[in-house]
Amino acid sequence: MNTLSLINPDIWKEKDGILLEKNAIDTVKSLTNNIVIAGPGAGKTELLAQKACYLLETGSCSAPQKILAISFKKDSAENLTNRVEKRCEKELSRRFESMTYDTFAKRILDQFRLGLDEKYRPSKNYKVLLKNSDLAEIADKYIPICYPDYPSWRLIIRRNDELSNLLCNKILASQSSDYQDNIQELLSSAMWNILLKKVENDESALTFPMISKLSDYLLKENRYIRKALRLTYSHVFLDEFQDTTDIQYSLLKTSFLGSKAILTAVGDEKQRIMVWARALKGVFNDFKKDFLAEEKELFLNHRSSPKLVTIQNIISKSLEQDSIEMKPSDKWEELDGTCEIWAFQNSEEEAACLAGEVVKWIKEESIEPRDICIIVKQQEDIYGEAFKRILAEQGIQAREEKEYQELLSEDIVQFILNMIILTATNKAPESRKVVVDFLFYINGFDESTKYELLYNLEDELGIFIVDFKKRLTNCLINTIDLSSIECIISLIIDFTNKRKIKKSFPQYSRGNCLNEVIQNLIKKITITLQLRKDWKLCIDDIYGEFSIPMMTIHKSKGLEYDTVIFVGLEDAAFWNFNNNSEEDKRAFFVALSRAKKRVIFTASKMRKILNKRRNIEEQEQSVQGITILYKILKEAGVPIIRPVVQKLI
Numbered sequence: 088m089n090t091l092s093l094i095n096p097d098i099w100k101e102k103d104g105i106l107l108e109k110n111a112i113d114t115v116k117s118l119t120n121n122i123v124i125a126g127p128g129a130g131k132t133e134l135l136a137q138k139a140c141y142l143l144e145t146g147s148c149s150a151p152q153k154i155l156a157i158s159f160k161k162d163s164a165e166n167l168t169n170r171v172e173k174r175c176e177k178e179l180s181r182r183f184e185s186m187t188y189d190t191f192a193k194r195i196l197d198q199f200r201l202g203l204d205e206k207y208r209p210s211k212n213y214k215v216l217l218k219n220s221d222l223a224e225i226a227d228k229y230i231p232i233c234y235p236d237y238p239s240w241r242l243i244i245r246r247n248d249e250l251s252n253l254l255c256n257k258i259l260a261s262q263s264s265d266y267q268d269n270i271q272e273l274l275s276s277a278m279w280n281i282l283l284k285k286v287e288n289d290e291s292a293l294t295f296p297m298i299s300k301l302s303d304y305l306l307k308e309n310r311y312i313r314k315a316l317r318l319t320y321s322h323v324f325l326d327e328f329q330d331t332t333d334i335q336y337s338l339l340k341t342s343f344l345g346s347k348a349i350l351t352a353v354g355d356e357k358q359r360i361m362v363w364a365r366a367l368k369g370v371f372n373d374f375k376k377d378f379l380a381e382e383k384e385l386f387l388n389h390r391s392s393p394k395l396v397t398i399q400n401i402i403s404k405s406l407e408q409d410s411i412e413m414k415p416s417d418k419w420e421e422l423d424g425t426c427e428i429w430a431f432q433n434s435e436e437e438a439a440c441l442a443g444e445v446v447k448w449i450k451e452e453s454i455e456p457r458d459i460c461i462i463v464k465q466q467e468d469i470y471g472e473a474f475k476r477i478l479a480e481q482g483i484q485a486r487e488e489k490e491y492q493e494l495l496s497e498d499i500v501q502f503i504l505n506m507i508i509l510t511a512t513n514k515a516p517e518s519r520k521v522v523v524d525f526l527f528y529i530n531g532f533d534e535s536t537k538y539e540l541l542y543n544l545e546d547e548l549g550i551f552i553v554d555f556k557k558r559l560t561n562c563l564i565n566t567i568d569l570s571s572i573e574c575i576i577s578l579i580i581d582f583t584n585k586r587k588i589k590k591s592f593p594q595y596s597r598g599n600c601l602n603e604v605i606q607n608l609i610k611k612i613t614i615t616l617q618l619r620k621d622w623k624l625c626i627d628d629i630y631g632e633f634s635i636p637m638m639t640i641h642k643s644k645g646l647e648y649d650t651v652i653f654v655g656l657e658d659a660a661f662w663n664f665n666n667n668s669e670e671d672k673r674a675f676f677v678a679l680s681r682a683k684k685r686v687i688f689t690a691s692k693m694r695k696i697l698n699k700r701r702n703i704e705e706q707e708q709s710v711q712g713i714t715i716l717y718k719i720l721k722e723a724g725v726p727i728i729r730p731v732v733q734k735l736i
């Protein structure tokens with residue numbers, strides 16, 4: 088650190104007027120491994136952001152060492168980066184690297200792929216398989232050809248997720264020939280061979296768990312690579328630790344167990360809802376034991392109103408006998424908060440009533456649509472259909488967030504949208520950063536690149552923007568349609584160079600992947616721009632600024648809203664409650680705890696849902712299967728109301 092002066096740790100203060108409770112500040116300043124276990128809204132993620140600032144500003148993490156923060160979702164990782172960048176000098180925040188487990192594993196594999204034994208080495212431009220159905224397609228095509236001895240393999244592997252689980256169980260080591268009699272193991276080996284050994288166009292295809300396994304193996308086998316990683320990071324943060332899978336935990340141990348890195352994990356056992364995705368039960372205890380981590384607890388809920396915190400405490404107790412009693416923060420009045428169950432005759436009546444209330448909240452309480460969230464257990468398109476339709480009649484947009492979350496998580500989409508914002512608005516430092524970082528990355532620039540090259544690139548960008556601005560303005564004057572937007576986007580792609588994009592991002596390197604993402608974005612931009620007729624408003628709309636998000640509980644993790652409307656507290660939504668009651672109860676807790684001020688649960692006597700033949704059909708609903716959830720809410724004093732449906736004007 089040459090230009091910035093360090094702050095004495097004794098006088099360092101929390102950023103942005105935040106005050107941390109004692110255990111949180113102790114964790115920020117701790118010199119040992121810690122695990123912070125605390126309920127929703129306790130500020131676990133905030134604690135990590137503050138700790139990053141502390142370590143960088145006091146020099147406790149000194150250059151060239153870095154902090155590695157690992158999250159589960161791309162947006163959570165970006166959110167953490169943004170918080171640190173906003174609060175720390177750029178020179179410091181550059182040494183904060185926040186990424187998902189998948190990205191962490193992929194970086195190791197991409198950087199050190201050649202260090203793998205040949206039998207496990209994927210091709211350079213391997214494809215990443217994101218969907219279980221893609222995996223199944225490859226298996227269906229190649230197992231019968233490459234392994235004709237297993238013609239009936241589909242009888243053993245019945246579902247696509249069983250197939251992807253099978254790949255996770257593979258042991259990457261020399262003892263693999265021991266299990267010749269086990270058909271599952273044989274199939275697993277067969278699939279690994281098919282996926283690694285370039286059956287399709289000479290390229291490998293890997294799932295993220297496979298990538299993690301390969302990275303783990305690489306680090307285990309090669310102490311130089313392990314050493315390089317350990318020299319890079321002096322501190323490691325682990326967000327939402329309750330969802331860590333066995334494979335991720337193994338990679339974490341191989342990477343940092345026995346190193347000098349100081350690890351800080353945060354999580355909440357009561358929010359563990361990824362067991363289906365192999366989340367490791369007991370991972371908190373494993374971490375405490377393996378990393379000799381000290382457990383710390385937090386007691387304040389900074390998110391929810393007192394009434395909601397009381398209800399959350401009652402549910403917490405039903406999930407974990409000895410759970411901590413959380414207290415609301417003092418920004419609320421004692422009686423603040425609403426939680427009610429609204430019962431209806433059918434989904435049309437439900438939708439009309441909810442839409443009426445939403446209109447009222449937006450008008451009378453000045454709530455923005457994006458501060459209201461519609462959460463469902465599953466199938467948001469079906470459960471939210473009537474509500475979305477009637478809201479639209481009132482001029483309020485609700486949208487299925489999944490579609491946008493996936494599109495917005497694409498690197499190329501972020502680049503294009505930020506390029507448009509940067510061009511359409513006069514000042515957009517955050518967009519400039521995304522654009523410049525992307526261009527540097529695809530051009531292979533880093534800290535060692537000559538200034539001359541960096542300046543040239545910035546110059547070229549400046550020239551491009553001047554011309555591009557004219558094109559954006561013209562586009563608004565002329566007809567806005569698919570082909571005019573296609574022209575606009577192709578200008579950006581041509582300026583950037585498609586070949587470089589494909590080369591730099593393996594997920595776009597194969598076939599038509601890049602085009603498909605871009606075409607999807609073009610469609611979204613066209614529809615939105617036709618409506619908004621302004622570039623900035625159009626992009627803000629795509630980012631969800633003007634809509635009510637609709638999502639499943641799983642997608643709502645880590646997020647927060649003024650008001651949460653949970654549609655369908657009914658047996659059909661919790662169809663597997665009998666076999667999965669603990670995980671479903673935790674899911675219910677996650678949904679409830681996303682709200683700051685108000686939660687409305689709905690139940691309807693008749694509802695349109697998917698029948699056994701997978702057709703939509705109106706069916707009578709029951710709640711007997713989830714009586715326990717109603718019992719808990721009743722115990723917490725949550726009333727069941729039959730609201731009068733007002734006629735919407």
Ligand SMILES: Nc1ncnc2c1ncn2[C@@H]1O[C@H](COP(=O)(O)OP(=O)(O)OP(=O)(O)O)[C@@H](O)[C@H]1O
Nearest residue numbers: 105106107126127128129130131132133389390645
């Ligand atoms: N010490 C604090 N003072 C004031 N506000 C805080 C503090 N810590 C966190 N917050 C705010 O409280 C909210 C919840 O914080 P955060 O998301 O970090 O909690 P969390 O424990 O990670 O939540 P969850 O587990 O439910 O996702 C955020 O809006 C955050 O900005």
